[in-house]
Amino acid sequence: MRLSRFALATTKQTPADAEIISHQLMLRAGMIRRLAAGLYTWSPLGMRVLRKVENIIREEMDAAGALEVLMPAVQPAELWRESGRWEAMGDLMLKMDDRLGREYCFGPTHEEVITDFAKRDIASYKQLPVNFYQIQTKFRDEIRPRFGLMRAREFIMKDAYSFHMDQADLDREYHGMRAAYTRILDRMGLDYRIVAADSGAIGGAKSEEFHVLAHSGEDELAVSESGAYAANIEAAVTRAPAGERPAPGGELRKVDTPGVATIADLCRALDLPAEATAKAIVVAGDDDRPVLLVLRGDHSLNDIKAEGIDGIASPLRFAEEAVIREHFGAGPGSLGPVHLSLRVIADHALEKTADMAVGANYDGAHFVNFNWGRDAPEPEFADLRNAVAGDPAPDGSPLAVLRGIEVGHVFQLGDKYSRALELTVLDENGAAVTPQMGCYGFGVSRIVAAAIEQCFDDAGICWPTAIAPFELVIVPIKADKSERVRDACDTLYAECRAAGIDVALDDRGLRPGPMFADAELIGIPHRIVVSERGLDAGTLEYKGRRDAESRQIGHGLDAIREAMGRTDGA
C-alpha cells in the first residue's frame, strides 16, 4: 500500500473522552471514529487489523471442522418468546417494530436463530455432529458503553454453535473448540489465561472464558500459584477454613456506635481490624421473608453464589429499608444475627471465628465478643463471598488475582435451546432425541482493543506481527529531491510485495519526523529507511518497532527478510 493513497488520519492530540490506552491509541492512529455512544466506524487502517484477526479466526475454525454461515442481524420476537428470553434479556436487546407492527430485535446473540436453522434441515443422527459459525455484527444495549471498542454496543463477534447426539460428543467438540481458541490466541502472540466461568444469562453447564491479561481488564481472575486452578472471580470457589473454632473470650457486650454505617466506620470506632467484624446483608427470599447473609467485614458478597442458594430470590434482590426495619427494628448499618428469627446464612469464612463485632439490631449500636452458638443459633454456612488474593485454591496453593479482558467464552449449553425450540433428530433406533448444544463466542472487535492494551509504549501501538496493519514500512528520506531514493524505494516496495510481505511505502512526501512518528503510532513492526547516505554506502537502515536503536543492514530484499525474521514475534 502506498500511504499517499491510504487515507491515514493520525493525530497528535489525545481525544478528551478516551479513558483507556487502547481507545486513545485507536483514535490517535485513526483506526476507528465514533458515530454515537458505543458505535464506531472502522477506517481503512482499522479494517486491515480487523481482517487479519478475522482471517486467523476463520482459518482455525475451518481447521477445527466448523462450517461458516451468516445469520440475519435482525431477528423476529416470536423466536425469542419461544426460548423465554424476550423478557429475560430485558433492556439488553434493541427492540423494534416493522411497518405492520411485528416485533423484532437486533440480535445480541444467535442461539435461537441457529437452533431454528438446524431444526429445518437436520433430522437424522447421521447429520450430527455439526458446528456452525459466523463472524457478524451484534448489538447489545449495554447499561453503560465505555472504553471504545472494549464495551461498545455494536461489536463484531465470531459465534459458533454445535449440535450433538450425546454429552460425550459435546465434550469432544467443546475441547476441540477450546484447542482452536488456544491456537488463535497463540497465533496472535497474546498473553492470556483460560478460566472457569459462570455461564450467566446464556444458560447451560460447563463454561470457560479466555482472557487477555491487561491491567485495564474489567474482569478479575483468580489463578492458583500452581497454575492448576484458574477461575473468574465471580466463579472462584473459596474453601472453608480448617481447624477448630477458638473458644469465646469475653461476654457479649453492647457498645454505642453512633453514626457508624460502614465496616470502615466500625473499625475506626472500635479500633478493630475488618477481619474481626461481620457485615450483615439482607436479601429477598423466595417467600415474603427476607434472609440475612453474614460475611466477614473485609469480604464482599458474590451475588451469583448467593442467588444460587435454595430459598434466595434469583436474580438477587437486596431488601428494601422498610422491610429491614420491620424485621430487624433497625436500619442498615447496625444489623446482625442476634435475637433474630429469620433464616441466617453465614459465609464459611466465619465458621471458625470467635469474638466478632456485629450489628446489634439497634440503630447506632453494635455487639462485641459475638460468638455463634452462644449469642445466636448456629447459622447455615455456605460459600457466599468473592475470593481474594491469598485465599487457598481448591488445590491448596494460594490464589493470585490478575486482571483480564474477556475475549472468548466456550459453553456447554446442554438442551436448553434445542428443547425450548423443539429440535429433535432420530437416532439409530428411530427414536426422537433432543440434541446437546455447545456455544463458542469470540470477540473479534474487542480483541483488537485487548491486543493494544497488552502491546503499546510511549510512541504508540506495538502490534504482534500476525495482526499488524502492515508488516513493514519503507520510509524514504528526501524522496522528492532524490530520484535514486525514489527508484530504490519503488524497487524494494515491488520486491517485497512480490515476496508476499505486507508492506507499506510512505510516499506522502513528509519530513522524516512525522513519518517515523506515524509508523510508530500505528504500530508497524518493521521499518526500513532509504536515504542517499545509505545508497552511497550500499546499506539500508532497519529498526524493529520495539528496538531501542536502528541498525544498518545490506541493501536488498534478502537483508530485509533476514532482519525481519530476527526480530519477529514481538
Added chain:
RNA sequence: CGGGGCAUAGCGCAGCCUGGUAGCGCGUCUGCUUUGGGAGCAGAAGGUCACAGGUUCGAAUCCUGUUGCCCCGACCA
C-alpha cells in the same frame, strides 16, 4: 435507573460570573524556504456558539425546556 459534568471552527480549549459585532493552539489550503525525529516565514479559508422558547434596545453569555455526549454509582449494612 440515580448523581455529577459538558455542548463555541476538523481536533483540543478560552470567552459566560459582570449581556455590547466570536478568539487561541493544533490541523487544513496557497506560496517561498526547509528535509534524519511531529520545520520557518508570509498569506488564506473555516463557526446559524447543540436545539427550541423566553427576558432584553441587544444573548455564546441570563432564565425555562428539549436533545446529545462524558464521568461516577447501581456490592449496601
